[in-house]
Amino acid sequence: MMIKDPIIVGLASGWDHIDASTISKDIVIEADVVVVGTGAGGGTAAEILSQAGLKVVMLEAGPLKTSSDFDMEERTAYPNLYQQAASMKTADSAVGIFQGRAVGGSTTINWTTSIRTPDDTLKYWAAEKGLVGLSTESLTPWFEKAEQRLNIYPWQLPPNANNQMLAEGCDKLDWQYTLINRNVKGCLNLGYCGMGCPANAKQSMLVTTVPSALKNGAILISRAKAIQLEHSNGNVTQLNVAALDETLKPSGITMVIKAKRYVLAAGAIHTPTLLMRSKTPDPHSLLGKRTFLHPTLLSGAVFEQPINGHSGAPQSIYSDQFLWRNGVTGALGYKLEVPPIHPVLVSSKTLGYGESHAELMRDFNHLQVTIALIRDGFHNDSVGGQVQLTDTGFKLDYSLTNTFWYAAKHAFLSMAELQFAAGAKKVLPMNDGMDYLQNWSQAKQAINDMQLAPLKTIVASAHVMGGCPMGEDLTKAMIDSNGQHHYLENVSVMDGSMFPTSIGANPQLSIYGIVTRNASKLAESLKPI
Amino acid sequence: MNRRTFILSSFAMTAGLAIGTTWYNGHWQHSSLKPKMKHHLVLSVMLPIFLDGALPEVSHLRQKTILHTIESIHHTLQLLPDESQQKLEQLFELLESRLGLLLLSGSITPLILRTPLELINMLEEWRHHYLALINEAYVGLRELIMSSYYAIPNHWVAFNYAKPQLFSDET
Numbered sequence: 001m002m003i004k005d006p007i008i009v010g011l012a013s014g015w016d017h018i019d020a021s022t023i024s025k026d027i028v029i030e031a032d033v034v035v036v037g038t039g040a041g042g043g044t045a046a047e048i049l050s051q052a053g054l055k056v057v058m059l060e061a062g063p064l065k066t067s068s069d070f071d072m073e074e075r076t077a078y079p080n081l082y083q084q085a086a087s088m089k090t091a092d093s094a095v096g097i098f099q100g101r102a103v104g105g106s107t108t109i110n111w112t113t114s115i116r117t118p119d120d121t122l123k124y125w126a127a128e129k130g131l132v133g134l135s136t137e138s139l140t141p142w143f144e145k146a147e148q149r150l151n152i153y154p155w156q157l158p159p160n161a162n163n164q165m166l167a168e169g170c171d172k173l174d175w176q177y178t179l180i181n182r183n184v185k186g187c188l189n190l191g192y193c194g195m196g197c198p199a200n201a202k203q204s205m206l207v208t209t210v211p212s213a214l215k216n217g218a219i220l221i222s223r224a225k226a227i228q229l230e231h232s233n234g235n236v237t238q239l240n241v242a243a244l245d246e247t248l249k250p251s252g253i254t255m256v257i258k259a260k261r262y263v264l265a266a267g268a269i270h271t272p273t274l275l276m277r278s279k280t281p282d283p284h285s286l287l288g289k290r291t292f293l294h295p296t297l298l299s300g301a302v303f304e305q306p307i308n309g310h311s312g313a314p315q316s317i318y319s320d321q322f323l324w325r326n327g328v329t330g331a332l333g334y335k336l337e338v339p340p341i342h343p344v345l346v347s348s349k350t351l352g353y354g355e356s357h358a359e360l361m362r363d364f365n366h367l368q369v370t371i372a373l374i375r376d377g378f379h380n381d382s383v384g385g386q387v388q389l390t391d392t393g394f395k396l397d398y399s400l401t402n403t404f405w406y407a408a409k410h411a412f413l414s415m416a417e418l419q420f421a422a423g424a425k426k427v428l429p430m431n432d433g434m435d436y437l438q439n440w441s442q443a444k445q446a447i448n449d450m451q452l453a454p455l456k457t458i459v460a461s462a463h464v465m466g467g468c469p470m471g472e473d474l475t476k477a478m479i480d481s482n483g484q485h486h487y488l489e490n491v492s493v494m495d496g497s498m499f500p501t502s503i504g505a506n507p508q509l510s511i512y513g514i515v516t517r518n519a520s521k522l523a524e525s526l527k528p529i
Numbered sequence: 530m531n532r533r534t535f536i537l538s539s540f541a542m543t544a545g546l547a548i549g550t551t552w553y554n555g556h557w558q559h560s561s562l563k564p565k566m567k568h569h570l571v572l573s574v575m576l577p578i579f580l581d582g583a584l585p586e587v588s589h590l591r592q593k594t595i596l597h598t599i600e601s602i603h604h605t606l607q608l609l610p611d612e613s614q615q616k617l618e619q620l621f622e623l624l625e626s627r628l629g630l631l632l633l634s635g636s637i638t639p640l641i642l643r644t645p646l647e648l649i650n651m652l653e654e655w656r657h658h659y660l661a662l663i664n665e666a667y668v669g670l671r672e673l674i675m676s677s678y679y680a681i682p683n684h685w686v687a688f689n690y691a692k693p694q695l696f697s698d699e700t
Contacts, residue, residue, distance in 0.1 A: 003695070071692075072692040072693065072695070073680075073682070073692065074676075074680055075601075075680035075681075078608075079608045084609070084610050084613075085605075085608040085609060087608075087609055087610070087613060087672075092661065092665075093665050093668065093669070188695075190693050190695070192692070192693070198695055199695070310690065311693075343679040343680070343684075343685060343688075343690060344675075344676045344679050344680050346679075347675040347676065347678070347679040348671075348672045348675045348676045348679075353578065353579040353580075353581075353652070353671055353674075353675075354578060354579065354580075354581040354582060354649070355581050355582035356582075357579075357582070357583070357675070358580070358581065358582025358583040359582065361583060361679070361687070361688050362687065362688050363688075364688035364689075364690055365688065365689055365690065392611065392612055432656065432657075433657075454661065455661060455664040455665060455668055456664070
């Protein structure tokens with residue numbers, strides 16, 4: 001039985017989609033609201049605003065790719081669905097960044113982990129960053145609403161072996177761990193969420209809010225990059241857009257979108273760069289600063305039994321044993337999870353070459369990988385990175401400080417201890433110069449002695465946050481706690497750029513919950529009478 | 530097997546020995562060679578080193594695999610941002626020029642005349658170099674080769690991996 005592609009069906013029924021690579025002349029579009037970006041923030045906002053009877057235009061720089069395109073191969077998925085074909089890096093190449101670039105944004109390619117914003121994070125934001133009205137208690141109904149909308153429930157099937165080893169290690173060591181909530185409906189447990197769900201089970205924006213907005217009469221424009229907001233006297237008057245060709249390079253055709261309200265949801269890199277390119281007010285030089293990544297370390301382990309980390313829900317268990325290990329602002333804590341294990345991802349994010357690398361790849365089906373996501377942005381020495389404009393686009397400088405390396409070493413120790421406790425035959429911290437470690441005693445010594453450094457230590461990120469922070473203190477925030485821009489009356493920001501620190505959890509549900517709240521408030525204020 | 534003999538007999542000598550390329554000249558000169566032929570020589574020398582243990586041992590299968598991987602590398606390169614493409618192009622050009630080789634490896638001996646051990650020593654030097662730029666060159670080349678090789682489904686057989694068959698044939 002072939003799986004139906006709801007997007008193709010919807011488009012055939014008359015949804016209004018413009019693929020900007022196909023247009024041959026400049027156009028002007030008018031709307032009540034233009035939403036820039038169709039990821040977790042943009043999709044959520046577009047649905048809520050269109051439900052209120054507003055005429056919405058959704059703008060997406062990436063292509064519209066649907067389940068018919070999702071062939072479960074990295075060579076197709078990375079160029080089609082990821083920023084820079086999944087090769088994006090920080091300016092010094094020390095951190096590889098995985099971020100979506102297609103309709104649905106990162107929700108099209110994320111691993112479905114859905115965790116509410118931790119209470120400690122919200123308390124810190126209120127106390128230190130001047131956020132108002134975003135407590136655990138006040139956000140609970142909004143999280144519930146988002147969870148209901150996207151079918152977010154605890155994963156019911158047994159964890160795959162990759163996740164099970166995380167749970168078993170925690171059990172042996174008496175460490176805390178939690179069953180993950182996932183945004184899926186009718187999941188086939190394939191394990192290919194990162195390449196676009198071929199069964200439309202993942203409740204990404206691609207199959208939920210974006211189609212819903214289209215049904216409400218919204219227009220979707222794909223392969224269209226927001227270039228500049230024109231503004232005067234504290235109001236944006238129009239958005240200039242470049243149409244992109246099939247290779248996502250400017251085609252030379254331009255579009256102008258005139259709207260009453262501009263909702264920016266292009267993500268923590270592209271929202272700040274759009275505002276910077278547009279020379280919008282930034283009296284306290286906040287734009288693009290304090291960009292956080294949850295910089296992530298990897299530890300591989302070979303088990304006697306098959307792990308088959310490519311198969312089954314990619315993430316179903318996490319451990320917060322060390323997330324708040326020194327309080328909120330102490331030495332950096334980290335979250336333990338596992339990634340899916342696929343050939344390109346593993347071969348490129350491991351170490352070395354030749355026979356040693358080939359040996360690692362031969363162990364592919366017996367390989368377990370644990371990752372530690374560092375909670376950046378709370379400690380004084382963890383100020384995040386900076387997104388800056390360049391002649392060719394942007395760059396993200398992110399300095400890996402001694403505070404980070406201290407946490408990284410602690411994380412490597414924890415991961416190795418956990419993997420040996422779970423029964424690993426040998427463990428390989430992803431740090432150049434390391435060889436397989438045969439037992440926990442040897443690992444302790446070797447990890448304590450190992451040299452960590454940019455380009456030597458594999459560091460990755462799938463969570464870009466910050467750069468356009470929210471709060472009521474103008475010296476610290478670009479937007480208020482409702483997402484309203486402090487200096488531009490008809491601009492809101494509703495994406496991961498709004499966070500004043502990292503989250504300490506996979507960010508998608510934080511975006512869904514907070515944007516559901518803020519977009520509902522905005523819809524109320526804009527609703528046609 | 531004499532790897533050098535194999536390489537010489539497998540690929541046409543396409544690389545020039547230009548002198549004077551600098552690491553960041555900002556512009557790489559378009560070669561008159563067909564794109565799919567670019568850098569074949571340097572890649573045909575480097576692939577057996579990077580993929581030792583993964584490439585088939587049987588000669589004609591090995592040649593075929595190297596050829597497919599080079600095609601895959603060219604495909605991967607085209608998908609990268611302009612800036613990354615330029616950096617890698619410059620690296621290839623350096624490896625194809627005597628001065629570039631001198632800068633990168635302290636020797637003007639062409640790669641094709643070096644033994645596998647000499648090539649490994651060169652890579653190890655890059656890998657552990659004190660200059661981040663050289664480390665970056667190693668990491669960039671390694672990622673390009675590994676991701677291009679392991680993206681090809683035919684190469685998954687060696688580790689018993691296959692993607693799921695989602696649709697059953699209803700005939």
